[in-house]
Amino acid sequence: MSASQANSTAQKFLSEGKKHSSSLTNVAASQIHLYNGRHDKAFIEAARAVALDPNDSEAQVAMALAMITTGRPEAGLEFVQTALRLNPIPPNHFVLAHGMAYFAMDDLEQAATVLKEALDRDPYVVELAPLLAATYAQLGRRAEARAALLQYRPDASQFELQNIGFAYHFPYDWPADRRKVDHRITDGMFIAGLPLETTVASLAEILRQEDTFERRRAVQALGRFGPAAADAVPALIETLGDEEPWMREEAITALRKIGPAAEAAIPTLTAMQDEGVDEYYVRQALKEIRGY
Numbered sequence: 439m440s441a442s443q444a445n446s447t448a449q450k451f452l453s454e455g456k457k458h459s460s461s462l463t464n465v466a467a468s469q470i471h472l473y474n475g476r477h478d479k480a481f482i483e484a485a486r487a488v489a490l491d492p493n494d495s496e497a498q499v500a501m502a503l504a505m506i507t508t509g510r511p512e513a514g515l516e517f518v519q520t521a522l523r524l525n526p527i528p529p530n531h532f533v534l535a536h537g538m539a540y541f542a543m544d545d546l547e548q549a550a551t552v553l554k555e556a557l558d559r560d561p562y563v564v565e566l567a568p569l570l571a572a573t574y575a576q577l578g579r580r581a582e583a584r585a586a587l588l589q590y591r592p593d594a595s596q597f598e599l600q601n602i603g604f605a606y607h608f609p610y611d612w613p614a615d616r617r618k619v620d621h622r623i624t625d626g627m628f629i630a631g632l633p634l635e636t637t638v639a640s641l642a643e644i645l646r647q648e649d650t651f652e653r654r655r656a657v658q659a660l661g662r663f664g665p666a667a668a669d670a671v672p673a674l675i676e677t678l679g680d681e682e683p684w685m686r687e688e689a690i691t692a693l694r695k696i697g698p699a700a701e702a703a704i705p706t707l708t709a710m711q712d713e714g715v716d717e718y719y720v721r722q723a724l725k726e727i728r729g730y
Contacts, residue, residue, distance in 0.1 A: 445470070445473060445474070448466075448470050449470060452466055452467055452470060460490065460491075461486075461487040461488075461490040461491035461494045461496075461497045462487075462494070462496060464483045464484070464486040464487035464490065464497070464500070465483075465484070465487045465494070465496045465497055465500045467479075467483040468480045468481075468483035468484040468487065468500040468501075468503075468504060469500065469503075471483060472503060472504065472507065472610055472611075473610075475611055475613070477504065477507060477508050477613050480500075480503075480504045480507075481501075481504040481505075481508065483500070484497065484500040484501040484503070484504045485501065487500055487501070488500075488501050493524060494524075495520075495521040495522075495524035495525035495528075495532070496521075498517045498518070498520045498521035498524065499517065499518060499521045499531065499532055499535050501514075501517045502514040502515070502516075502517035502518040502521065502535050502539065503535055503538075503610060505517060506535065506538050506539050506542050506610075507610050507611065507612050507613070507616075508612075508613065508616065509612075509616050511538075511539045511540075511542035511543045512539075512543060514535070514538075514539045514542075515536075515539040515540070515543070518532065518535050518536045518539055521535075522536070530556070530563045530565060530566060531609075533552060533553065533556040533563075533566060534565070534566060534569065534609070536552045537549045537552045537553040537566070537569050537570070537573070538569065538610070540552060541569065541572075541573055541619065541622075541623070542619045546573050546576055546577050547577070549569075549573045550570060550573045550574060550577065550579075553566050553567075553569060553570040553573065554570060557570065557586075557589065561589065564589055564590045565590075565609075567586045567587065567589045567590035568586075568587070568590055568606060568608070568623075568627055569608075569623060570586040571583045571584075571586035571587040571590065571626065571627055571630040572622070572623045572624075572625075572626025572627050572630065573626065574586055574626075574630065575625075575626035575627070575629035575630040576622060576625075576626045576629075576664070578666060580629065580630070580632075580634055581634060583626070583629065583630035584599075584630055584631070584634065586630065587599060587602065587627065587630040587631055596633065599630075599631035600628070600631040600632055600633070601631070602627055602628070602630075602631050603624045603625070603627045603628040603631070606624075606627060608620065608623055608624075622664075625661075625662035625663075625664065625695075626662075628659070628662045629659075629662055629663060632659065636659070638660065638663055638666065638667050638669055638670050639669065639670075641656040641657075641659050641660050641663075641667075641670065642656075642660070642669065642670035642672075642673040642674075643673075644656035645657060645660075645670075645673045645674070645676070645677055646673065646676075650682070650685075653677075653685065654684075654685065654688060657674065657677060657685070657688040657689055657692050658688055658692070660674065660692045660696075661688070661691050661692030661693075661694075661695040661696070662695070663696075664695050664696060664697070665696055665697055665698075665699045667692070667695075667696050668696060668699035668700070670692075670696075671693070671696065671699070671700050671702050671703060672702070674689045674692055674693055674696075674700070674703065675693075675702065675703050675706050677689035678690065678703070678706050678707070678710065683716065686715070686716055686719075687716055687719050690707070690716055690719040690720055690722075690723045691719065691723070693707070693723050693727065694719075694722055694723035694726045694727065695726075696727075697726050697727060697729075698727060698728075698729055700723075700727050701727060703723075703727065704724065704727060704728070707720050707723055707724050707727075708724065711724065
């Protein structure tokens with residue numbers, strides 16, 4: 439069945455399950471609410487599950503996921519750790535929650551360790567590999583990131599690998615006002631899928647070429663590298679003067695993702711803001727670059 443049919447079926451049987459309510463019923467409700475972007479309701483159902491049975495490891499993980507996806511990963515990590523004490527041989531979604539907590543806290547080394555250890559124990563738990571690939575990519579460990587991505591999709595062509603971020607949907611979403619973590623996972627997957635010979639330097643060089651399509655792909659890729667693309671800031675500043683509005687917007691977005699390392703772009707962006715050029719995008723970029 440399709441994802442939509444599965445979602446509808448889950449909600450149908452959840453209604454049946456509530457006739458015989460237990461902590462597991464609340465856990466299921468919390469997961470369904472998370473899938474549908476109802477984070478407040480997911481939190482309430484997880485809290486009910488923990489209250490009904492504090493020794494239910496699934497209830498602890500449900501609360502962890504509700505915390506992690508609403509900007510409280512430190513608290514979420516505590517619930518994951520409780521779940522792991524209650525169930526020392528954890529199911530894969532416990533490990534995913536564990537890795538998510540560290541990733542959201544920006545403790546990427548620890549996230550990579552947790553996910554890699556689980557995949558080393560069982561190479562077939564490939565649903566952990568996308569987050570591991572994104573983590574390695576954000577750490578700059580691109581060869582390992584690519585290997586993790588190939589563990590997830592061993593038969594994928596290069597074209598499929600470098601576009602995998604468009605097709606992949608992470609199991610849990612963050613609310614619209616907290617999508618930064620979600621975006622970093624997707625960006626990491628895109629970086630993991632790039633050929634290893636594609637570097638920040640080679641992408642910056644493409645920005646000075648005439649092929650519009652390739653230039654757009656390059657500026658998008660540089661944004662996905664985030665702070666690691668600091669060396670490309672001069673080329674991106676040049677792109678701010680492009681005649682095409684969408685190229686300027688892509689360059690502004692890339693500078694925003696690079697953050698404080700793009701400080702050299704502040705004068706040009708400020709002048710654009712004063713002139714009313716791409717004002718919304720410029721305002722967001724300046725906020726991220728200045729750090730306030």
